[in-house]
Amino acid sequence: MGTRTGLSTALLTDHYELTMLQATLCDGTAQRRSVFELFARRLSGGRRYGVVAGTGRFLDALENFRFGDDELRFLRDAAVVDDATLDWLADFRFTGDVWGYPEGELYFPGSPVLVVEGTFAECVVLETVALSVLNHDSAIATAAARMTAAAGDRPCIEMGSRRTQEWSAVAAARAAYVAGFAATSNLEAGRTYGIPTTGTAAHSFTLVHDSEKEAFEAQVAALGSGTTLLVDTYDIAEGVRNAIAAGGLDLGAVRLDSGDLAQVAASVRAQLDSLGATTTRITVTSDLDEYAIAALAVAPVDGYGVGTSLVTGSGVPTSGFVYKLVAREGADGSLVSVAKKSKDKISVGGRKFAVRRRDERGIATAEVIGVGEQPDSDHDDRTLLVPLVTKGERVDRASLEDARRHFRSAIGELPAGALRLSKGDPALPTVYEEH
Amino acid sequence: MGTRTGLSTALLTDHYELTMLQATLCDGTAQRRSVFELFARRLSGGRRYGVVAGTGRFLDALENFRFGDDELRFLRDAAVVDDATLDWLADFRFTGDVWGYPEGELYFPGSPVLVVEGTFAECVVLETVALSVLNHDSAIATAAARMTAAAGDRPCIEMGSRRTQEWSAVAAARAAYVAGFAATSNLEAGRTYGIPTTGTAAHSFTLVHDSEKEAFEAQVAALGSGTTLLVDTYDIAEGVRNAIAAGGLDLGAVRLDSGDLAQVAASVRAQLDSLGATTTRITVTSDLDEYAIAALAVAPVDGYGVGTSLVTGSGVPTSGFVYKLVAREGADGSLVSVAKKSKDKISVGGRKFAVRRRDERGIATAEVIGVGEQPDSDHDDRTLLVPLVTKGERVDRASLEDARRHFRSAIGELPAGALRLSKGDPALPTVYEEH
Incomplete structure (x- = not known):
């Protein structure tokens, strides 16, 4: 992956992720099993669809998300966190699971483009780098798709x-x-x-x-x-x-x-x-x-x-993806759905599953999101989430050519009119199935 | 300057710069003394002023603009250029001069924000990296200035x-x-x-x-x-x-x-x-x-x-700076002003000099650009171009704090109304003085 391999991505991180880490290490909530999701509440700019891009780059960044001596020295000298937190960071290695839409896939409002599961501590520190990569790359790919469609x-x-x-x-x-x-x-x-x-x-x-x-x-x-x-x-x-x-x-x-x-x-x-x-x-x-x-x-x-x-x-220079805690272990050890109630920024709590529903001709008809479990499926549904990282190991090795092929295939499923350049509603409705 | 020091910036370059290099090495024009300028034809988005940022980063990038084994291998394997050009690149080191507006300075349409002088070959290969840095950083600084003014x-x-x-x-x-x-x-x-x-x-x-x-x-x-x-x-x-x-x-x-x-x-x-x-x-x-x-x-x-x-x-996610050849050595060795005549993208040929004209109270009244020589100056003019690189050596060592101070001082000189957020004309007129 070129010369930048090995460059630590650990400080491509917002300060507050490490202060949250410190506070949760203190009270033990750092160890709570947690599910974070990366999704867009809407398609900015009246886009009809979004194109997922950056997945491979995110996985590269995750492999280089390591706190070496230089990173730890900065955090110590700048008094960003305490010594116990520095010790934890020195050993950091993501050991959880990541699922995601394959690179080149399309997304719609609410699509769980990336699902990250592990301890709160190991998931929360990935917020900024995951969002930076996906927000940028998907915005560019979405614009590019409109151009290649027009061309x-x-x-x-x-x-x-x-x-x-x-x-x-x-x-x-x-x-x-x-x-x-x-x-x-x-x-x-x-x-x-x-x-x-x-x-x-x-x-x-x-x-x-x-x-x-x-x-x-x-x-x-x-x-x-x-x-x-x-x-x-x-x-x-x-x-x-x-x-x-x-x-x-x-x-x-x-x-x-x-x-x-x-x-x-x-x-x-x-x-x-x-x-x-x-x-x-x-x-x-x-x-x-x-x-x-x-x-x-x-x-x-x-x-x-x-x-x-x-x-x-x-x-539309950024995709508007957010990275939200949707479920976490409760005091009794079971997974609890969570969501903030902030006015104008409401999220749907609970681990999501997603399929692209298609009609008998293979034309996409809906983005179906199961909350807590897989949507009730019929044979024309296409499962959207694939394993990217399992127990800390990268299992996805899709190439860039795979992503190009995936894109062509996914966009070929869209219904007539989806490629219009005018502003409007998403080409597919998002349907939540709660159980 | 952090972990990325030493990372080669040589391939942050558009393919055509190296094909131009090859063709001019063939016919000898590569050695013609040349002046390139980086400037904006207009202030996008009805901005009243622009803020120059990225100068320090560009100088960092210039220090790392070296073609090492990895870079040369790629260019050879991908057949981007011929062997003679690869040999030239292997030895590449910028030996020319760069002048620029100090980081934090304001700019207006036509301001020669960066002036790069050297052989055609050594100047033309810097086009993309110079523009990438300045176009991005100045767009962000300009937006930031509007926000700090409002705050x-x-x-x-x-x-x-x-x-x-x-x-x-x-x-x-x-x-x-x-x-x-x-x-x-x-x-x-x-x-x-x-x-x-x-x-x-x-x-x-x-x-x-x-x-x-x-x-x-x-x-x-x-x-x-x-x-x-x-x-x-x-x-x-x-x-x-x-x-x-x-x-x-x-x-x-x-x-x-x-x-x-x-x-x-x-x-x-x-x-x-x-x-x-x-x-x-x-x-x-x-x-x-x-x-x-x-x-x-x-x-x-x-x-x-x-x-x-x-x-x-x-x-306004990008500043609209362009990087244009404005003068070059002619067949007889003298410097000749040049400019393309393309419809809707006309440039002013000739090496530029610039001052900020100010009235007796120290309020800026115009951006005065001398073509070919310094503008006729009176005592309230402030010279805008400072030496950044001399005979290949970086001579500018302005710190980020210097840039902050420069910004505060420069914006403090603007006339009443210049900080309005509404779209409109530049706060200062650009006046060309041709001799």
């Missing part, structure tokens, strides 16, 4: 690294890939996750040369005629002529990064065809989002490069 | 880690601190940057106990009566009674995380006072943004905990 068969390329924090960029490339993007510009994502990377040249490349013609010739000489030439630094029509002059009729593609893309793409297509470059593709990249992509459906465009909008979640 | 003398605490990518969270805590936040919940930010961390308990802490009373007693026993008790898990009035029963009249604070905060804070204040707990503070934390903070100005609230809205830039 249809045309490939989408992730190129938003520059518009988000440098390590978020790597996670964003990964999340976009889960939701159907074909490639990324981010080299670290290529190294860490094996995602195909792509890219050719920016305007600065043309500008550092004395003429566009010399720039294009240099690029074709270095990268071959299959390369993509950026033709809008000066005049586009002249840029296209220069491009074909440099790359010949085998030129791979031209890229357009400004102007009214539908109109420009049409005239560039006509020009390319008239020059005989009928196989030279057109890639567009200027401030695209899912709406712009949809609007270009009838334009002669062969691929989309998407940046800012993707990495910022296209208006 | 006045009341402290703001950053607690948004869970709603953004796990390493973005650390950077966000740092950026918020630059713009006046008092503390963060993020422990890694405490370790890496020395930012004060804070936190006490979540609802899960109350719920794992058999009663709220037992939870509060356990917390006070572990953390002392100066702690903050979260009183809205069940009934707030009873929570406040339980809190004072457990913590006594010395109880540090109560926290409210739900409901109509203005109304609830007023009734909790009255209740606390009637119980004699007149020094017990009230902290509020439920989905706050700068508008909610402003609306609570007359409520009896002593501090604000801000999460989601802060770490997502309060509607």
Whole structure:
């Protein structure tokens, strides 16, 4: 998993998790068996569905959630917790169980995307790192899914690294890939996750040369005629002529990064065809989002490069997942459902189970959540929770390609209309079955 | 600078930077002396000003921008570039100069926030990492500045880690601190940057106990009566009674995380006072943004905990900075101004210099940008660009506390009305002086 393996994730944690740990170690409640769930109360931004992403990254982070000397020294020097708590942290190793929706699965309001069971102490310290990973990655994957749906068969390329924090960029490339993007510009994502990377040249490349013609010739000489030439630094029509002059009729593609893309793409297509470059593709990249992509459906465009909008979640930069205690051991040793009563933030207590209900044609009809036990099942239900960690050992080894496949399959089950880009209700109702 | 020192940042780079490198190494333009500038064409979201943050992090990233064996192996295996380019990268060390606005400074459309000068090759490869850091951190700092302005003398605490990518969270805590936040919940930010961390308990802490009373007693026993008790898990009035029963009249604070905060804070204040707990503070934390903070100005609230809205830039999650070649050596060795002509994305060519013009009372009146040379200066101008890296050596050693001070001073110079939260024009006009 690349260079960041081994980097401790233990301090990617809110201070209050460790003070809660200290207080519960004092009175013994730290040892109470507990169930925490990660779920969203609603789909922000009127989304029709959410896409689960980050599960694999969370499991990586969990493996590196260790308090070494450096972490303990900081906690001691900053007086975050007392010595007894530091001793407990020094030995920390998650020994509980985690179930979750497979990466690439869809989620709806109330879906128990992650279920973490163990002692209160070992579960409560994972709150922030679990939420950070899933909230970010799922927001990006959900935006990406809208874009790949709008793009249809045309490939989408992730190129938003520059518009988000440098390590978020790597996670964003990964999340976009889960939701159907074909490639990324981010080299670290290529190294860490094996995602195909792509890219050719920016305007600065043309500008550092004395003429566009010399720039294009240099690029074709270095990268071959299959390369993509950026033709809008000066005049586009002249840029296209220069491009074909440099790359010949085998030129791979031209890229357009400004102007009214539908109109420009049409005239560039006509020009390319008239020059005989009928196989030279057109890639567009200027401030695209899912709406712009949809609007270009009838334009002669062969691929989309998407940046800012993707990495910022296209208006919904975080998924709104929360991580809540839903059940814990009582004084008598039995598991008790719990939920806060806070106004406007009510949760459903109790351990959840979930299935995707489907009709006889395999079309999803509901997100069915069993409280306390599995929903009454018929043969078309699809079980959503899979074991990820068992007694502290990671048992899930789904690859990123598995996640891509899972995504394609899950989104293929949605009913007609679910892929609409307009704001609205979730594509499936969430149905609770309480026993 | 914490555990991540030494981690290579070299692949936090878009693929096309290395293909441009290869092509310019082939034809010799790689060696052309070049000036790149990082600037924003506009202030997104109708912001009145932007806050520069991330400068220190960018300089850290630059020190770690080295292609080691792992990085080179990936580039070779994935066939990103040819062997000659790999050889060049293996020896890479930035040997040029960087000037920038000091961290904490304000910026306006066109402000040359970062100026990077060196060979084309060594400048072009820094594009993505520079933009990623500055675009993220400045967006967060700009949102934070609006919040601290709205909060006045009341402290703001950053607690948004869970709603953004796990390493973005650390950077966000740092950026918020630059713009006046008092503390963060993020422990890694405490370790890496020395930012004060804070936190006490979540609802899960109350719920794992058999009663709220037992939870509060356990917390006070572990953390002392100066702690903050979260009183809205069940009934707030009873929570406040339980809190004072457990913590006594010395109880540090109560926290409210739900409901109509203005109304609830007023009734909790009255209740606390009637119980004699007149020094017990009230902290509020439920989905706050700068508008909610402003609306609570007359409520009896002593501090604000801000999460989601802060770490997502309060509607503007990225700053819109671009990194453009503005001048480069021509065939005759002299420096030539360059700029692309693309429709809707026109840039001003030429190396920029910048001053903040101020009137006789020290109030800022304009952002004056000299193209090609320093603006004609009068004695109230403040020079904005400072040397950060000279001949490859980092010369800037501004601390985070320096950045906080710089921010307070810079924002104190703005004219009346500049701190309005409503959307509008930049607080200062940008004036170009061309010679």
